[in-house]
Amino acid sequence: MNDPVDVLIIGAGASGAAVAWSLAETKMHILCLEQGGWMNPAEYPSTGRDWEAKFYGDWSTSPNVRGRPEDYPINDDNSPIKVVNFNAVGGSTVMYTAHWPRLHPSDFRVKTLDGVADDWPIDYDALTPFFEENDRMMGVSGLSGDPLSPLTHPPMPPQPLGLSGPLIGKAMNKLGWHWWPSDTTVATMDYEGRARCINLGHCTPACAQGAKASTDITYWPHAMRAGVEIKTHCRVREILTNEHGMASGVVYYDKDGVEQFQPAEVVIIACNGVGTPRLLLNSVSGRFPNGLANSSGLVGKNLMFHPYAQIYGFVKEPTDSNRAPPTCLWSKEFYDTDLSRGFVRGYGIQFGRGAGPVFEAVASEQKGVLPWGPDHHRVFRRLNGHRLAVSAICEDLPEEHNRVTLDPVLKDSHGIPAPKIDYTISENSRKMMEHGLARGREILEAAGATDICTNSPIPWGGWHLLGTARMGTDPARSVVNEWGRSHDVKNLFIVDGSVFVTSGGVNPTSTIQAIALYIADQMKQRLANLFD
């Protein structure tokens, strides 16, 4: 048996890294178990000539396609939106667009303001210092002063507008609609040991330059210097409990596939909105026959994805295509509820600068825009390097039938039952997506785009895994309390996107990490009576 640790963190991604770093100052013995390994930037796609082809295989965003030993399979057949993630130190921050909006203050008061879903048990103000701290740690670029977004203070200037930004800006100005340079975690100047962005292109499948913040190069070096230990290629099977109903530690498979028990005084789960409920549901016992921390029956329920309604077209002018980070601008024009639109809540918009030649050829052929035969060359030259994209990130409201359960058949390479997703897009979300597409079409037409195509929803767009272990003050209606502690198991904490009560209409990683830091801070303030 391994020596006991004070704090065991499961998962080294966005939230696990943040909570590890924050708790390190307590000088407790902190161990993190991560099923993936350390990534080698020298092997990232942008270092090779075949960088685009890799997106369809070893560097696919889908774990089911990628199938690395570190990945676990996910049965998402019964969902129009497929789960995408990455499993490594850094988690899905290794493979994300680095778009960095925050939830708005109003997002925490959905029930009060709009009469739907539930209010959060915390508010934006409680998270403000942690948003700021997180922005410093991750290294954010952006332009302060957006009139329709929460006030931020990015330590670095925004990404250049490039060729695509002015085309979008002019179109939005023509329509009189809001737009603003996105906050991103792309370093636009040398920052804390990270080299500035040199526009390798596609940020999503990892940044060989190290300009994009992923927690393996931001939080983890600091956490490890402060004494946090991390063991890689260790996949946790279940959390065990003792006769007092407290978590006693975890059973995991080490890098050699050997079953181990790791005792711990405190267990923190940071496995994302799919991995976390999977682990809890796999942790059954006589005392917890329906899974750990599940007296409410809500573990795995209320899964929220953010359906993406994407529309794109092609302009005469050259765009940045693959010669810039893919996202640089956002709009909050349609973020807040306006019932005259036919739906409640709203969506953020993120704009895309374009695509590389292989992606363009494959996508346009699939859409029937790029023909076979002699005309292929002429049409391709009109499309390639001329794409502009508009994506509405629609707020997904919590619905219990959207859920993560355990697949009765599918298992990972260690024989651990895999997650199964059952998810449908609600009528409210569908109306929101239609609205987003219609407005997107207006934007593209204002930019002079033709050959307009849609992806609604983006099928492999399940980046944002939220709501499956929601926080709240009522143990019957939530899984963790307002500071992340399980209602049922008083030394068990959850710090990832599972705890979201509602989803907002923006990319959630900034808010996920702010919540992780907030929970860590709450824990530090309560160390003397953490389990009371």
Added chain:
Amino acid sequence: MTDTLTKVQRDDLRTIAAMIIPESAEYKVPGADDRAIQADIVATLGRDTEPVRAALDHLAHLAGRPLAELDPAQREKVATEFRATGGVAAATLVRVILQCYYRDDRVLRSLGHELRAPFPKGHTLEQGDWSLLDPVKARGGDLRRA
């Protein structure tokens, strides 16, 4: 290479590739049936081998004989049906052809792309006209009260 696909499959692959992207004297680019591009396709099939084999078998079934032996009208008819009924396998075959074609040096040069990996040189991004943001700043706005 010869073990990855049968001769019949390779012949049909070459024929369908040329139907998708024929050679162009105007743009000075080879077709996707070019020997080097075909070699790249077969050598790098990897995890796509099985769906590509399935697609080529489906194609052979639709054609009834080597695709190259059909007259152009018949080939077009088969290709249309193949794309309509081939599902994921057909999409994979087309994608594999496209991804190898659009990394060929001659093709990239014709498109004006540099023949290199993105890293370490990267690209230069111009700042753009930041005054475009002035109307947004002037219009202002308020966050919804919580």
